[in-house]
Amino acid sequence: MIEVQNLCKRFGKVQALAGASFVARDGIITALLGPNGAGKTTLLRTLVGLLQRDHGSISIDGVDPAVDPMAVRRNIGVLTDQFGLYERLTTREYLRYFGELNDMEDAAIERRIRETTELLSLEDIIDRRAKGFSQGQRIKVALARTLLHRPRHLLLDEPSRGLDVMSTRALRRALAALKEDGCCVIMATHVMQEVIHSCDDVIVIANGTTVTQGTPQQLCEQAGLSSLEDAFVRLVGTEEGIEL
Numbered sequence: 001m002i003e004v005q006n007l008c009k010r011f012g013k014v015q016a017l018a019g020a021s022f023v024a025r026d027g028i029i030t031a032l033l034g035p036n037g038a039g040k041t042t043l044l045r046t047l048v049g050l051l052q053r054d055h056g057s058i059s060i061d062g063v064d065p066a067v068d069p070m071a072v073r074r075n076i077g078v079l080t081d082q083f084g085l086y087e088r089l090t091t092r093e094y095l096r097y098f099g100e101l102n103d104m105e106d107a108a109i110e111r112r113i114r115e116t117t118e119l120l121s122l123e124d125i126i127d128r129r130a131k132g133f134s135q136g137q138r139i140k141v142a143l144a145r146t147l148l149h150r151p152r153h154l155l156l157d158e159p160s161r162g163l164d165v166m167s168t169r170a171l172r173r174a175l176a177a178l179k180e181d182g183c184c185v186i187m188a189t190h191v192m193q194e195v196i197h198s199c200d201d202v203i204v205i206a207n208g209t210t211v212t213q214g215t216p217q218q219l220c221e222q223a224g225l226s227s228l229e230d231a232f233v234r235l236v237g238t239e240e241g242i243e244l
């Protein structure tokens, strides 16, 4: 479980986070929905300790990443906008390398490579070098790396961008498997279809603060509208940052 209270982060004159608070529970997919510049990426980066917060509290299964960053990182998988692939390594070599960095045994690494290859349909690129990979291929490899060590918590920053229909389905399968495993998953996205399809709970964020949190149905009821997209627009008061 991830609990955040009154999280603040400023970059110079920009108040990127201005008191965000929420709880993301285990065994469900929590969407982080907000217009461009709302603070979603800053929030995810602060949660894992890539950015230092100015104020507020973070608890990841009871551990504060500022107090014990290594304990948090062992149990968390992060997919950011920087995929961090190595052009000269094949997908298999890259996944092996990250498995070793996470202190996994060789047999476990090979088993998880087989499982993630099947889950994310990586067969055609598993033995190809990353140089020249398309955007969708890059995301899938980065996602495989994120899932490889079976972290209990996952922070996914726009995982569906650039994915074709087949890859979107692969992502949905991966999310369903994580949910089944009882993981705590937070997914920042602009794609309403993905929220409706995969997410049980939604945090709406605007101007660095949490506007509301609830199931897609609760958000619709709160806004008095039947479509989640319309409810989102009403709740944040802007049409910016929506993809259908």
Ligand SMILES: Nc1ncnc2c1ncn2[C@@H]1O[C@H](COP(=O)(O)OP(=O)(O)OP(=O)(O)O)[C@@H](O)[C@H]1O
Binding pocket: 011, 014, 015, 016, 034, 035, 036, 037, 038, 039, 040, 041, 042, 043, 241
């Ligand atoms: N390193 C930085 N230096 C200065 N300003 C920053 C930095 N990172 C983020 N910001 C600012 O903080 C605010 C929040 O940015 P953030 O990237 O968290 O938004 P977001 O919700 O992820 O947006 P998007 O949907 O466009 O990806 C923006 O005004 C952004 O310009």
